[in-house]
Amino acid sequence: MNKKLQGYVSDFLRDADEHGHGMSHIERVVAMALAFSEKEGADSHVVMLAAYLHEVDDYKLFGDEDADTLPHAREFLLSLGVSAEIEVHVLDIIKNMGYNKYLKGIRPSSLEGKIVSDADMCDALGVTGILRCHDFGRSKGRIFFDSSVAPVRAEVSSEAYKKKDDQHSVQHFFDKLLLLPDIMMTKSGCDEAAKRQNVMIGFLENLFREEGSQIWLDYLKEFLEEHKIVPSV
Ligand code: ADP
DSSP, X not given: OXXXXXXXXXXXXXXXXXXXXXXXXXXXXXXXXXXXXXXXXXOHHHXXXXXXXXXXXXXXXXXXXXXXXXXXXXXXXXXXXXXXXXXXXXXXXXXXXXXXXXXXXXXXXXXXXXXXXXXXXXXXXXXXXXXXXXXHHHHTTOBSOOTTXXXXXXXXXXXXXXXXXXXXXXXXXXXXXXXXXXXXXXHHHHHHHHHHHHHHHHHXXXXXXXXXXHHHHHHHHHHHHHTTOOOOO
16 A cells, blocks of 8 residues: 555655655655654554645645645545545544644644654754755745845744745744744654754854854844753754
């Protein structure tokens, strides 16, 4: 079933990579979610299905209506012949995960959902997260860091997040990425996210130092203090 599903999803999302939601992201989320699942004692079959299918109706790729009704995930689950119980569980996970859902106060409730959500968010962190953020910005024609742009200190609501048009990609670390470890839902997710957050903080410190940007170095320090983030050395 694994190979069949991988084939379906990879054919279906052939053109999605430029948005950071392509097959390489999905394969990393599947692998991380399965590793978390083993540690947390969850149902790995459900975790695997939800991890593979979590992008096939994403609002950024397919619009809000598909994100609500999940037609592609339903179709794939039907062709795999899974039980009605598993179908309901997997669709429930996909419907309730994602950062935009979190901003609306919606979160997955089952252990399997929490695991897939944590793995998905962890993939926006660490070295992979830095590269995805860089690639996403480039796909929108933005530069990665502009030291002449002042840090924006505003909170981002769900609607504003959907429409947001940053001047440069580094702002996104402060709007979302560095805050993700706080919203992990499992112990495995917390541990992995903390390690990855640390990598990103070290990266930003070095970037700002190399760019000679005291304003951004000060902002990083202030941000870490405000959010009680203590990087390990
Ligand atoms: P999610 O799948 O959790 O909703 P997004 O679609 O917002 O995540 O983001 C997908 C990838 O693109 C992430 O790695 C994220 O960091 C990056 N990304 C999203 N928005 C921006 C942005 N404004 N600037 C830079 N990178 C972004």
